[in-house]
Amino acid sequence: MDAFLAGILAACSPQNLAFAFMGCLIGTIVGVLPGIGAVSAVAILFPFTVYLPPEGMIIALISIYYGSMYGGSTTAILMKVPGEVSSIVTAIDGYEMTKQGRAGPALAIAAIASFLAGIIGTILVATLGPSTARLALGFGPAEYLGLSIFSLTAIAALSGRSLLRGAIIAVVGLILVSVGYDEAAGLARLTFGTTALQQGFNIVPVMIGLFGLGEMLRIYEEETGHFSKVRIDKLMPSREECALGLAAGARATALSFPLGLLPGMLPSVLSFLAYTLEKHFSKTPEKFGKGAVAGVAAAEASNNAAAMGNLLPLMALGVPTGPTMALILGALTVYGLAPGPMLFIAQADFVWTVIGSFFVANVILLVLNLPLVGVWVRIAAIPKAILTPAVMVLCLVGAFSVRNSMFDLWVCVVFGFLGWLLTRAKWPLAPLVLAYVLGPMLESSARQVIELSPLVLLERPLFWMFIVLAALSLWFSRRLWRAIE
Amino acid sequence: MSDEQTVRSRLVKNAEIGILLLLGAVVTGDGIRFVLVTRHLRALEVGGYEILLGLLLIILTLFYALKPLAENWRISEGNRNTAIGYGLLVAYAASLHGLGYIISTLIVVAAYMRLLGGYRMASSLAVAAIFATASTWLWTTLMISLPRGYFSTWILW
Numbered sequence: 001m002d003a004f005l006a007g008i009l010a011a012c013s014p015q016n017l018a019f020a021f022m023g024c025l026i027g028t029i030v031g032v033l034p035g036i037g038a039v040s041a042v043a044i045l046f047p048f049t050v051y052l053p054p055e056g057m058i059i060a061l062i063s064i065y066y067g068s069m070y071g072g073s074t075t076a077i078l079m080k081v082p083g084e085v086s087s088i089v090t091a092i093d094g095y096e097m098t099k100q101g102r103a104g105p106a107l108a109i110a111a112i113a114s115f116l117a118g119i120i121g122t123i124l125v126a127t128l129g130p131s132t133a134r135l136a137l138g139f140g141p142a143e144y145l146g147l148s149i150f151s152l153t154a155i156a157a158l159s160g161r162s163l164l165r166g167a168i169i170a171v172v173g174l175i176l177v178s179v180g181y182d183e184a185a186g187l188a189r190l191t192f193g194t195t196a197l198q199q200g201f202n203i204v205p206v207m208i209g210l211f212g213l214g215e216m217l218r219i220y221e222e223e224t225g226h227f228s229k230v231r232i233d234k235l236m237p238s239r240e241e242c243a244l245g246l247a248a249g250a251r252a253t254a255l256s257f258p259l260g261l262l263p264g265m266l267p268s269v270l271s272f273l274a275y276t277l278e279k280h281f282s283k284t285p286e287k288f289g290k291g292a293v294a295g296v297a298a299a300e301a302s303n304n305a306a307a308m309g310n311l312l313p314l315m316a317l318g319v320p321t322g323p324t325m326a327l328i329l330g331a332l333t334v335y336g337l338a339p340g341p342m343l344f345i346a347q348a349d350f351v352w353t354v355i356g357s358f359f360v361a362n363v364i365l366l367v368l369n370l371p372l373v374g375v376w377v378r379i380a381a382i383p384k385a386i387l388t389p390a391v392m393v394l395c396l397v398g399a400f401s402v403r404n405s406m407f408d409l410w411v412c413v414v415f416g417f418l419g420w421l422l423t424r425a426k427w428p429l430a431p432l433v434l435a436y437v438l439g440p441m442l443e444s445s446a447r448q449v450i451e452l453s454p455l456v457l458l459e460r461p462l463f464w465m466f467i468v469l470a471a472l473s474l475w476f477s478r479r480l481w482r483a484i485e
Numbered sequence: 486m487s488d489e490q491t492v493r494s495r496l497v498k499n500a501e502i503g504i505l506l507l508l509g510a511v512v513t514g515d516g517i518r519f520v521l522v523t524r525h526l527r528a529l530e531v532g533g534y535e536i537l538l539g540l541l542l543i544i545l546t547l548f549y550a551l552k553p554l555a556e557n558w559r560i561s562e563g564n565r566n567t568a569i570g571y572g573l574l575v576a577y578a579a580s581l582h583g584l585g586y587i588i589s590t591l592i593v594v595a596a597y598m599r600l601l602g603g604y605r606m607a608s609s610l611a612v613a614a615i616f617a618t619a620s621t622w623l624w625t626t627l628m629i630s631l632p633r634g635y636f637s638t639w640i641l642w
Contacts, residue, residue, distance in 0.1 A: 025628050050628070051628065051629070163544060164548055164549050164552065167545055168505065168549060169539050171538060171545060172505075172508070175538050175542065178535065178538065179533070182531055184527070185527035186525075187519065187523065187525060187527070187528065187531050189535060190511075190512065190515050213574065217567050217570055217571055220564060220566040221564055221566075259538075383602055385597060385601045385602020385604065386597050386598060386612065388570065388575075388601070389593060389597035389598070390616065393590055393593075393594070393616075396574075396578060400581075406581075406582055409578055410578060413575060413578045416574070417571060420571075425497060443534055447534075469505075
């Protein structure tokens with residue numbers, strides 16, 4: 001607990017506070033822009049944070065992530081323009097409340113539920129993180145192989161309704177990451193004799209392309225949300241609304257944090273699940289979809305609790321559970337910091353400052369968001385003919401700046417087209433990205449196991465536990481999608 | 486689904502299957518090349534991994550080919566604006582190396598506003614000029630290097 005408090009104090013240093021504040025502000029601004037979700041916001045802004053010190057970069061990225069999630073909810077409630085998939089659930093009841101003239105209470109409940117879920121999530125990360133890291137210290141190649149298989153199976157099964165499509169796109173991701181020079185063997189794979197391909201595809205331009213440019217191209221296909229002027233007379237909800245909202249938020253947090261620890265359980269999936277369960281067990285299910293406060297609170301709390309849950313495996317095991325976490329992993333590796341159990345030991349101060357910054361970012365967002373609702377609404381109304389070229393310039397400059405390479409710029413352009421094409425044909429992108437990040441770990445651990453002897457797997461019960469979890473995730477995903485439908 | 490949509494969806498699915506099988510074959514072929522041709526100590530493990538991935542992709546794609554089109558599956562319609570948007574993006578990426586950041590950004594942002602937003606040429610150019618100048622100042626302040634182009638000696642930044 002002392003370390004956690006020290007982390008909060010370190011996160012409150014003027015410099016870190018400035019990074020958190022700027023991250024929250026910029027994240028919210030990008031998040032309110034129609035069509036740009038949290039993953040896109042982090043992907044677009046990531047290259048510009050590499051100029052900060054390591055702590056500052058991660059604090060800024062986490063704050064951008066939180067800020068963009070808050071921003072997406074604001075436009076979902078006021079304009080029915082969800083910034084990302086997870087905000088679609090918020091829009092169901094949030095926009096109905098706005099139409100009934102209750103925009104203020106809807107925004108306040110969303111902010112309060114998110115804040116409480118974020119704070120509870122931070123405390124749980126601080127409590128469970130060190131013990132999870134200690135457990136992972138005993139992991140060898142067999143366990144990492146099992147963990148990679150489990151993560152990939154779960155993400156393939158949970159990221160879309162078709163398991164087969166998820167599995168295919170994950171294999172494509174594994175193939176893409178194998179392009180280039182294999183450092184262990186000193187051989188070039190899938191380069192077809194070209195020197196440009198020997199360096200492989202850097203994750204940053206790939207992600208910016210898939211999530212930044214891909215989203216921008218998709219925006220052209222969508223109708224811009226029609227925004228009728230919203231009057232926000234009263235901001236605070238009534239006592240009854242508060243009680244309903246907080247209870248629903250607490251239930252959603254209790255459900256979403258533990259499930260968020262599992263790969264593939266992204267905030268988008270869990271907010272649907274929390275909303276469905278809240279409606280199922282509600283005494284007044286008929287109110288859902290017609291402006292139920294509990295619906296807004298459940299969706300928002302679930303969103304934030306799942307985001308916190310996603311952070312724990314990243315920090316303690318070095319395993320990302322979704323595309324945003326994959327980017328944050330990429331950010332850490334820029335500084336040679338490998339997330340995982342050793343990070344908690346070798347860089348304890350760094351880890352606790354980052355965890356402390358989760359707490360600080362949640363407080364900043366609560367203070368920042370509600371008074372500035374009017375500003376967010378004006379930003380969200382920017383015409384897309386001005387917005388899209390600006391974001392595209394940002395994407396290309398970001399892709400170029402990572403290695404000052406025109407090759408990366410073209411990788412970004414090609415992956416932008418691929419991202420748009422895959423989204424149009426309803427292929428899930430999350431398995432591709434996860435496979436891209438986990439591919440090297442999967443390959444190196446498999447090679448080590450084979451070098452030792454495959455029989456070593458028989459002596460490693462944790463490997464088999466992960467295989468059983470992979471099988472369970474397949475079974476669970478079918479039931480989950482049926483429940484959501 | 487209407488007949489037209491079914492035919493279109495079938496065509497798209499066939500194209501997907503073709504591309505995936507081709508990718509699987511290329512990866513498997515590269516793996517076989519390592520194993521059979523490259524005389525390297527670790528060629529078997531490097532090539533073996535590729536063969537495994539390639540075959541896995543081919544097998545999964547064959548299963549996918551056997552699955553019928555889902556009732557509610559239908560790809561969304563593209564539109565003219567997306568094609569223009571992507572065309573301008575490619576033009577921007579191609580021009581950055583030669584024209585440099587400022588000139589390319591000025592032209593492309595103005596073109597976007599004119600072609601996709603229907604703004605007047607003068608106002609598009611004015612906004613694009615402000616954006617190009619302000620963003621150049623921001624990137625240079627942040628010490629982010631930009632493509633300078635052939636005309637960099639004429640432009641003071």
